[in-house]
Amino acid sequence: MQLYSIFTLAMDDEKPSSDTITFLGTGGARFMIITQLLASGGFWLNLSGTEILIDPGPGCIVQAIKRKLKAEKLSAIILSHRHLDHSADTNIMVEAMTQGGLKRHGRLFAPADALETEPVIFSYLKNYLDGVEVLGEGKSYPVGNISFTTPVRHIHRTETYGMVFRTAKHTFSYIADTRYFEGLCQHYGGELLIINLVFLEPRPSADNPLTPTDHLAVPDAEHIIRELKPKVAILTHFGMSVWRAKPWQIAEKLTEKTGVRVIAARDGMKFDLAQLDN
Numbered sequence: 001m002q003l004y005s006i007f008t009l010a011m012d013d014e015k016p017s018s019d020t021i022t023f024l025g026t027g028g029a030r031f032m033i034i035t036q037l038l039a040s041g042g043f044w045l046n047l048s049g050t051e052i053l054i055d056p057g058p059g060c061i062v063q064a065i066k067r068k069l070k071a072e073k074l075s076a077i078i079l080s081h082r083h084l085d086h087s088a089d090t091n092i093m094v095e096a097m098t099q100g101g102l103k104r105h106g107r108l109f110a111p112a113d114a115l116e117t118e119p120v121i122f123s124y125l126k127n128y129l130d131g132v133e134v135l136g137e138g139k140s141y142p143v144g145n146i147s148f149t150t151p152v153r154h155i156h157r158t159e160t161y162g163m164v165f166r167t168a169k170h171t172f173s174y175i176a177d178t179r180y181f182e183g184l185c186q187h188y189g190g191e192l193l194i195i196n197l198v199f200l201e202p203r204p205s206a207d208n209p210l211t212p213t214d215h216l217a218v219p220d221a222e223h224i225i226r227e228l229k230p231k232v233a234i235l236t237h238f239g240m241s242v243w244r245a246k247p248w249q250i251a252e253k254l255t256e257k258t259g260v261r262v263i264a265a266r267d268g269m270k271f272d273l274a275q276l277d278n
């Protein structure tokens with residue numbers, strides 16, 4: 001038995017490194033999250049062997065284990081912002097990444113306001129980490145074999161950043177929660193675009209009916225995809241209105257309209273970035 005486990009470990013190490021994204025949830029905003037109609041665990045990157053967890057919302061630990069992902073292999077956990085649907089499982093995922101605190105390891109990246117008043121991470125868990133890094137506009141961060149930038153602060157109710165990831169083979173962007181704004185597109189690019197799509201139709205802000213809400217709607221996604229023309233766009237983080245309209249049908253229509261391959265993510269979907277190489 002012992003020999004067998006050593007053998008499988010060696011086999012794992014010899015696997016050619018590929019770039020994959022596993023979706024640990026595709027639900028977004030409060031009603032999808034409290035009903036768990038869709039899971040809400042964020043997504044897990046394996047980029048040339050460097051594993052990174054993005055936006056561990058409620059249930060991330062359950063989804064990660066279900067998908068046989070090993071938290072102790074993570075090099076970093078990155079939060080786009082502090083909202084519950086992006087951060088609720090931060091503490092337990094830090095605990096898992098550090099093997100219950102026995103192995104000091106990994107870094108947490110988050111905007112300053114997720115770490116200051118009512119921080120998303122307990123202070124005793126911070127000591128298990130190699131470091132906590134504060135995200136800022138226009139900054140770049142190396143992690144293992146890759147690097148990512150947080151090019152622009154989004155317009156959202158709390159400090160929020162999207163990300164552009166660069167690996168040896170691929171560049172892709174994650175447009176996290178935001179209101180659409182002039183100039184958003186120019187900060188993102190790459191062969192793949194992941195877009196958090198919460199609303200079907202644009203709607204006014206609950207606080208001020210004269211301004212749009214702080215989330216993207218389908219017409220915004222269409223505009224962004226047309227402007228950036230990635231090889232593939234993946235929609236995720238669906239609110240109730242998008243879910244009721246069947247995200248896969250929305251994706252199909254956007255593919256027809258834009259000529260870009262648009263995919264609606266599914267809970268547990270694993271996307272191999274090799275698909276972008278053809």
Ligand SMILES: [Zn+2]
Pocket residue numbers: 081083156177
């Ligand atoms: Zn949010």
